[in-house]
Amino acid sequence: MQRTLGTCYYPEHWPEAVWERDAARMAEAGLTWVRIGEFAWGRIEPAPGDLHWDWLDRAIGVLGQAGLKVVLGTPTATPPRWVVDKHPDMLAVDAEGRPRKFGSRRHYCFSHAGYQEECRRIVTLMADRYGRNPHVAAWQTDNEYGCHDTILSYSEAARGAFRDWLAQRYQSPDALNRAWGNVFWSMDYASFDDVDLPNLTVTEPNPSHALDFRRFSSDQVVRFNQVQAEIIRARSDAPIAHNYMGRVTDFDHFKVGDDLEIASWDSYPLGFLEDRVGADDAKKRHFARQGDPDFQAFHHDLYRAVGRGRWWVMEQQPGPVNWAPYNPAPLPGMVRLWSWEAFAHGAEAVCYFRWRQAPFAQEQMHAGLLRPDSADAPAMDEARQVAAEIAEAPEVQPAQAPVALIFDYDADWAWSVQPHGAGLSYFGLVLECYRALRRAGLSVDIIRPDAAQLAGYKAIFAPGLMHIPDDMKAALLASDAQVVLGPRAGARTRDMAIPDRLPPDLPGIDLKVTRVESMRPDMPVPLSGDGAVTGYLDEIEGVGETVLETEAGQPVAMRFGGLTYLAGWLDARGFDRLVSEIAGRAGVATHPMPEGVRIRDTGTERFWFNYNPHPVSVEAGELPPAGVIRQPR
Amino acid sequence: MQRTLGTCYYPEHWPEAVWERDAARMAEAGLTWVRIGEFAWGRIEPAPGDLHWDWLDRAIGVLGQAGLKVVLGTPTATPPRWVVDKHPDMLAVDAEGRPRKFGSRRHYCFSHAGYQEECRRIVTLMADRYGRNPHVAAWQTDNEYGCHDTILSYSEAARGAFRDWLAQRYQSPDALNRAWGNVFWSMDYASFDDVDLPNLTVTEPNPSHALDFRRFSSDQVVRFNQVQAEIIRARSDAPIAHNYMGRVTDFDHFKVGDDLEIASWDSYPLGFLEDRVGADDAKKRHFARQGDPDFQAFHHDLYRAVGRGRWWVMEQQPGPVNWAPYNPAPLPGMVRLWSWEAFAHGAEAVCYFRWRQAPFAQEQMHAGLLRPDSADAPAMDEARQVAAEIAEAPEVQPAQAPVALIFDYDADWAWSVQPHGAGLSYFGLVLECYRALRRAGLSVDIIRPDAAQLAGYKAIFAPGLMHIPDDMKAALLASDAQVVLGPRAGARTRDMAIPDRLPPDLPGIDLKVTRVESMRPDMPVPLSGDGAVTGYLDEIEGVGETVLETEAGQPVAMRFGGLTYLAGWLDARGFDRLVSEIAGRAGVATHPMPEGVRIRDTGTERFWFNYNPHPVSVEAGELPPAGVIRQPR
Amino acid sequence: MQRTLGTCYYPEHWPEAVWERDAARMAEAGLTWVRIGEFAWGRIEPAPGDLHWDWLDRAIGVLGQAGLKVVLGTPTATPPRWVVDKHPDMLAVDAEGRPRKFGSRRHYCFSHAGYQEECRRIVTLMADRYGRNPHVAAWQTDNEYGCHDTILSYSEAARGAFRDWLAQRYQSPDALNRAWGNVFWSMDYASFDDVDLPNLTVTEPNPSHALDFRRFSSDQVVRFNQVQAEIIRARSDAPIAHNYMGRVTDFDHFKVGDDLEIASWDSYPLGFLEDRVGADDAKKRHFARQGDPDFQAFHHDLYRAVGRGRWWVMEQQPGPVNWAPYNPAPLPGMVRLWSWEAFAHGAEAVCYFRWRQAPFAQEQMHAGLLRPDSADAPAMDEARQVAAEIAEAPEVQPAQAPVALIFDYDADWAWSVQPHGAGLSYFGLVLECYRALRRAGLSVDIIRPDAAQLAGYKAIFAPGLMHIPDDMKAALLASDAQVVLGPRAGARTRDMAIPDRLPPDLPGIDLKVTRVESMRPDMPVPLSGDGAVTGYLDEIEGVGETVLETEAGQPVAMRFGGLTYLAGWLDARGFDRLVSEIAGRAGVATHPMPEGVRIRDTGTERFWFNYNPHPVSVEAGELPPAGVIRQPR
Ligand SMILES: [Zn+2]
Ligand SMILES: [Zn+2]
Ligand SMILES: [Zn+2]
Incomplete structure (x- = not known):
């Protein structure tokens, strides 16, 4: 086209x-x-x-x-x-x-x-x-x-529709109460018509309540x-x-x-x-x-x-x-x-x-x-x-990228309901991962969290997937690609509960997140070597190979064959190391980019872009400020 | 007296x-x-x-x-x-x-x-x-x-009175719709009784709506x-x-x-x-x-x-x-x-x-x-x-100052409705100009935006006058004084629209503001020479003489005879340069002041004030902290 | 036990x-x-x-x-x-x-x-x-x-109960009007049923109104x-x-x-x-x-x-x-x-x-x-x-500490109603004083503001007591202990008025707070010697002995026998000096602590605690990070 x-x-x-x-x-x-x-x-x-x-x-x-x-x-x-x-x-x-x-x-x-x-x-x-x-x-x-x-409306109309949505999803108030753990603070409902919207509560509402309201609100847009x-x-x-x-x-x-x-x-x-x-x-x-x-x-x-x-x-x-x-x-x-x-x-x-x-x-x-x-x-x-x-120019020639990055709206809602640390967001985490892939000169396909999307990639990054359905877990484990999961991978069931066997609860993988912590952004935890964990860290126990660890020896990335579990939110240098490591294993060539320069490959061309207000010299030539080079592949 | x-x-x-x-x-x-x-x-x-x-x-x-x-x-x-x-x-x-x-x-x-x-x-x-x-x-x-x-009340009483005020001003809803450009987002009203107060809208209200509410609210005080x-x-x-x-x-x-x-x-x-x-x-x-x-x-x-x-x-x-x-x-x-x-x-x-x-x-x-x-x-x-x-002391002897500075409440409301950059305000701009005049040792008359007030001044500063009625434009152009207009001079019609011929739309002056931009306060744009534009800049095209320009050669002040158009919000050094330039042309002597020292002339005396917590030596003598010197003229 | x-x-x-x-x-x-x-x-x-x-x-x-x-x-x-x-x-x-x-x-x-x-x-x-x-x-x-x-609820139920509480306390609306000074802005009430809760007023409510609402709200919890x-x-x-x-x-x-x-x-x-x-x-x-x-x-x-x-x-x-x-x-x-x-x-x-x-x-x-x-x-x-x-371990052996620190909830409410300077709070002041006592290695009894609690202490610190009932004043003056009052001691009557004879209004003590000021936190007022006043300062006139003064010679602490009036909010170094001075007079031995190390004495043991993430060597031995040493007394 x-x-x-x-x-x-x-x-x-x-x-x-x-x-x-x-x-x-x-x-x-x-x-x-x-x-x-x-x-x-x-x-x-x-x-x-x-x-x-x-x-x-x-x-x-x-x-x-x-x-x-x-x-x-x-x-x-x-x-x-x-x-x-x-x-x-x-x-x-x-x-x-x-x-x-x-x-x-x-x-x-x-x-x-x-x-x-x-x-x-x-x-x-x-x-x-x-x-x-x-x-x-x-x-x-x-x-x-x-x-x-x-998207989020706290109107009477929304309240009524939310109750209908809950009734459809849970069929009985008791099922909802169990799913949400409403026993926790005597929050059980006797009827769906008792459920209010999760705003203006005295302290935070039940995260399951809040997450279901996010899901409902999204469904209303889909229907509209x-x-x-x-x-x-x-x-x-x-x-x-x-x-x-x-x-x-x-x-x-x-x-x-x-x-x-x-x-x-x-x-x-x-x-x-x-x-x-x-x-x-x-x-x-x-x-x-x-x-x-x-x-x-x-x-x-x-x-x-x-x-x-x-x-x-x-x-x-x-x-x-x-x-x-x-x-x-x-x-x-x-x-x-x-x-x-x-x-x-x-x-x-x-x-x-x-x-x-x-x-x-x-x-x-x-x-x-x-x-x-x-x-x-x-x-x-x-x-x-x-x-x-x-x-x-030649026609649009889409080409599958070597690397996939999963983006899951449901995970974004779960993080927003429960960031655990101020300022942490799923979108932010995925974007940081994406930036590192771009800094490595990689073209990326973003894909939805769907088992059918995984084929053909050499590496799949899936940071922060709070809930992973069983078929998706199976597909990720069965993939030939290098797969990166975590932090917070499989941290929650569909109903926003911690899984009985602890996260990430991956069949056949001997790995448990035994404790999690969030930290001030001015308190990076240095990695052994270079880079740091910042803001969030899963404490993990498992039998995999440690790929990254803190200076104190706490594992931050652990490998089980083609699967790597990332336990922390990495800073830029840390993510660069992870991307380099995974790309190496996956056999994907990287091209470290100067600051502000990026490339993108199509089926026919490599594009170079200079986002800097100053010129940069790259292998493809001289890039003036705002410069673009189109290089045939 | x-x-x-x-x-x-x-x-x-x-x-x-x-x-x-x-x-x-x-x-x-x-x-x-x-x-x-x-x-x-x-x-x-x-x-x-x-x-x-x-x-x-x-x-x-x-x-x-x-x-x-x-x-x-x-x-x-x-x-x-x-x-x-x-x-x-x-x-x-x-x-x-x-x-x-x-x-x-x-x-x-x-x-x-x-x-x-x-x-x-x-x-x-x-x-x-x-x-x-x-x-x-x-x-x-x-x-x-x-x-x-x-002043601004969002009560039922205010809403009713605002509708009456609009009916008086526009006579028909269609006239209001045209004046405000309500076609923009299907905001047309069929009746004045449809118009609500401009608070709690989903995103910003129509600036014409907001400005009229400001004008109405002021009129209510006047009547009261x-x-x-x-x-x-x-x-x-x-x-x-x-x-x-x-x-x-x-x-x-x-x-x-x-x-x-x-x-x-x-x-x-x-x-x-x-x-x-x-x-x-x-x-x-x-x-x-x-x-x-x-x-x-x-x-x-x-x-x-x-x-x-x-x-x-x-x-x-x-x-x-x-x-x-x-x-x-x-x-x-x-x-x-x-x-x-x-x-x-x-x-x-x-x-x-x-x-x-x-x-x-x-x-x-x-x-x-x-x-x-x-x-x-x-x-x-x-x-x-x-x-x-x-x-x-001698009796109060008022004397017309050599320099006038126009203050226009309507312009303040227009800026507040549409500052374009965070933190920008008309009051702030006029005060910065006033400070520079005081730093130059000048006594100033502040005057209302009224053609009848312009007589007798050697220089007239009128920064930020968003709307300038035709008679005022004529009077400013006819003045013998050095007149400084801008930034945002004549940027809007009475109804808060951009004039068809682009601002400042001054009869006989070949000057257009073709684009405007606001900038982060930590991103000053250096002037050639000394000083900088900070926060706001009109991009101008015209045939006048460039008085100030950026290091990159973009005009920041342009002179057309006695009229100078100031295109940017200047920092203190930039304003000092402008004041010096205009005072020189106007034949007004300046006296650069030490920090925290100010003078003010009456008909009979020159007053020296030391706002510093330390003594300062000036030509009139030694000023202790909080010192005042009264010097006969 | x-x-x-x-x-x-x-x-x-x-x-x-x-x-x-x-x-x-x-x-x-x-x-x-x-x-x-x-x-x-x-x-x-x-x-x-x-x-x-x-x-x-x-x-x-x-x-x-x-x-x-x-x-x-x-x-x-x-x-x-x-x-x-x-x-x-x-x-x-x-x-x-x-x-x-x-x-x-x-x-x-x-x-x-x-x-x-x-x-x-x-x-x-x-x-x-x-x-x-x-x-x-x-x-x-x-x-x-x-x-x-x-605690603070602005419901209809609270409003009704507050009116009842006021009627009980004041018996007549005129008594309330006089107590609160409602004449100030024509705020007089003709009936208790006219009194609203002190939220959403145009500018701040009457501080007496606000303080009574705080007292009422506390009483509701007590009754509940x-x-x-x-x-x-x-x-x-x-x-x-x-x-x-x-x-x-x-x-x-x-x-x-x-x-x-x-x-x-x-x-x-x-x-x-x-x-x-x-x-x-x-x-x-x-x-x-x-x-x-x-x-x-x-x-x-x-x-x-x-x-x-x-x-x-x-x-x-x-x-x-x-x-x-x-x-x-x-x-x-x-x-x-x-x-x-x-x-x-x-x-x-x-x-x-x-x-x-x-x-x-x-x-x-x-x-x-x-x-x-x-x-x-x-x-x-x-x-x-x-x-x-x-x-x-031995059984719990409580021992009276040598030093008492008074904590008064009513004073906290008075400060919160009228902090005078942004960020100032009674709790903050008392905690700063407590920190200094701990840094000096002292064990402290916190006591309620009650004359019956004062016996047996060598030193009594009572910072910030905004209102001091007469019997408490008498008891403090009669105490054998070194007593520290202020800043803002006795600054208000029970009804939140300034006492006729000016604070602190202590019988027999020739001392008046003639003016008060609050200051930016980045504007410490240096003490002569070491330390500074920060944020708040009472200007005092009195015949006592100056214990601390500003570099400019303004008294900051003044002694009248065993009573010391502290006029300012001290920084850490200032509080250390005050504690040292008072402890010396009281005959209480101090043990200056390394940063992050604290001690506490019981009847039988001295405990050492290391809050640092690094080891510290103290007289009792080596304290590892998080270390505890129990030393028999
Ligand atoms: Zn039952
Ligand atoms: Zn029609
Ligand atoms: Zn009467």
């Missing part, structure tokens, strides 16, 4: 007179896709049942006539005011018990039946009207599920999305996507993705560096105008898995954004670099958000390809350059 | 037997004014309609007999409990949606009609009784509007105050004041001031240094017992403008206060220095808060001129010294 | 089949006590009136048959869900006005009459059944009053506990205890203790170091696996006073806990050290919490003596060693 570019456009924001010129400029710039419609409910249906499709018909027509393919978004992320007036209790409720008011976006609770019905209605109407429109070449459901912390996907699929042959966000882990993207053809995500490297990467100040300064060298790549690899190979960047940062604590401009060249990093990871399309900077409302400080006065913004030239480059 | 001193007194706090002795001691100390009454509603009207004026009659009599002039405060900042019982919904509601309970002060919402009526009633009764009392020589409305964050002023003015010839606070910018003080004869403010240099100046720790340590060298002066100059020349310090810190995070004692001499700094800026009166330290209730740790045991507190001697000095 | 060990056990968490084996292992390990029942209400009474005592009968039987003595807890800290369904308004309400939901523990308001009645009923039933059971050798009321910030104690005492001869927490000062433990035979507390040295000691990062790192060298000792001495000599550690940390920000494992030997430190301070019993780590619910990460798989956890060997050692 040919690589393509696109942009996000809001015809409803602009006089109809400029649509044609806009469309022509998009086409001229080499763009293929134009996403529209996802916030337009208010103009489609300004009052209940008063439908205004005409303008949207014309907008799609104008864009299509210019040769552009339309991605049509369902508008359910922004219900108009009248929908809220009709269903006042559709608003989500935050963890403090406060309804989240109308006046921005995503102001709905996934569990509200009335709002679900409104969505079914408007999506059906939209799919009926545009399902066979020749210019509508793809769909997007809703917009950025989970953005602005919108599935309804839309089914309606559209019955009426259109165009593929359906959703645009996920960076580091939103509050729902299971794999399960949502199972109902869609394409995964896509919204990539804002500079905003993310400031507000969610977790970098320290020195790193934030160094990469302020380039973004983190691994964060985007991680999500590219993650969403390639979510899309089962088909994935896009639906929104690509083109300049300063408006929403981060600080909003600098990108270094010249970075918009091109970010685009090529996406293509190197197999993206089918990269769409710049947004076409023209809006002069009004919440995102008026968000750059676009055009300035508010319609002149080209700096990103436009870089987009044109990429368009020219992909026209010459 | 002769300079005067005064104090704040609460006869209701003390046995009537001590009033006479207190009055005599005030007079003996050289005080002229005594402010009373502003918290006494509960003793004036302990139950609905049960009026007890007798004690207040006697108190005023005793004070007047001693030769003191009374400033009588309306008691509306502390409605008694029964008022709240009668109007339970009169309580303001905070941004979290919680009613702010009875039990301290300022427990009312400016928009509550019932409470407005109670105020009208009690103020009328008070003005009827004391409007012609010979001892009542001035009035104060309410007390410290905005203190304790009391106006009602009282009109009642008093119809019944008394004495001038009316309000006592504003330091760094409270939530309402437009100029508009409130238009209904009053005198502006006054409550100056707490040590408390403010700790809780609102924004100083770093080193500065807080250095000036812990002296206060910031510029913060009081800034407010003196600001409130001189608010009072159209007539202004007081209504409350002057006389010793440790009770309410800051840390409450040290002033360096000996500082109470005198603070008093003289006020007089140097044209104050008619300085009143020490309070006469005697209260042994009970919220401010029992707040020093007065007397200790709780009625002995003189340390400030008393300094007050006596000032009284003796002003008796010998 | 012989020293004993015990553990905390939850038969309801485990299959009945393992009870017997568990009991045998407890006995074999040398344990005497087993505490049970305190969270078991849900299994005792799963539905209203449906009582299931049989399992508890059998559990007590099995334990008793094994030779163990049972401590039976009343289950009122964990009312089952049906109790909350019956009394929905029994939930406490937090300071933000939010009900604190069911789902963990301590979900009740002490003031709720309906819940009080439920407690009376279940405790009566339990005492009826087990009051004469031969195996029930002690009782525990409820569990950890005040844990999770559960008293009811249970009286029920049990009428039905059982076994002593009654409550298990207090570390640094919970929201109620008066002395008054609760007056209704009980034994004080006990729950000692978690590593958790407390992280979450409540107030240590800086360097100290947290150094003692991360050992705990603070003074914090446990302080509580041991405090609760010895609360228990009038009889006290236990009811819960002793045996390994990593689950609830602190970071949860490291103890250094080997520390469980033994902690146990011996308790015995050195006179503990009758030390019970390890808990027997077996629970695999489920909130504390599944909390270590026990057994691992979840029932194997011995590391603490088990240390417990066995202690059991062996106490078998050989």
